[in-house]
Amino acid sequence: SAVISQKPSRDICQRGTSLTIQCQVDSQVTMMFWYRQQPGQSLTLIATANQGSEATYESGFVIDKFPISRPNLTFSTLTVSNMSPEDSSIYLCSVRTGAGEQYFGPGTRLTVT
């Protein structure tokens, strides 16, 4: 398994500002993912972040809005830029272990006012 932590756990931000969410995992993993989950909805993949390469974004998500860093095998950040109330959501970091299992962090609850 993998133990994943995220910071911050929640935040309230003003429209037009940016927030960087950190994800730390207790073991080295190649594949890390960022998801968004709207209230009452399922999970939507934002991007895949593999160490040593540029993040791969899903349709509807762009790097200018959601820049991602992946400096090493245990850490990643997702920035939500120029926020609007529509960005209010839970943002989840996920990792895939060498055994092929995939785990989720506790999430960051973002509210944009």
Place this chain on the structure above:
Amino acid sequence: QKEVEQNSGPLSVPEGAIASLNCTYSDRGSQSFFWYRQYSGKSPELIMSIYSNGDKEDGRFTAQLNKASQYVSLLIRDSQPSDSATYLCAEYNDMRFGAGTRLTVKP
């Protein structure tokens, strides 16, 4: 478009019964799936993965994958009130999630 579909429910079963949760998928190339449980206000917890056709058992949980019919299911035996949650299936390669099925186990 590749899809993973779940009946959003809600599904209600009495305590001690078998709960059956199902997903269908459109991509015949999909080989493997995950099942997650998500309690309200929490992040998804991995229940089990299934990588090959047939059944895989882990305690009270059994995952079934039928590639010919393109469905994957999760059976929960001896359901407990603590199993009340939303259950999500996800395809391994693209990590596409179904909408989730809300399960309630009534005492």
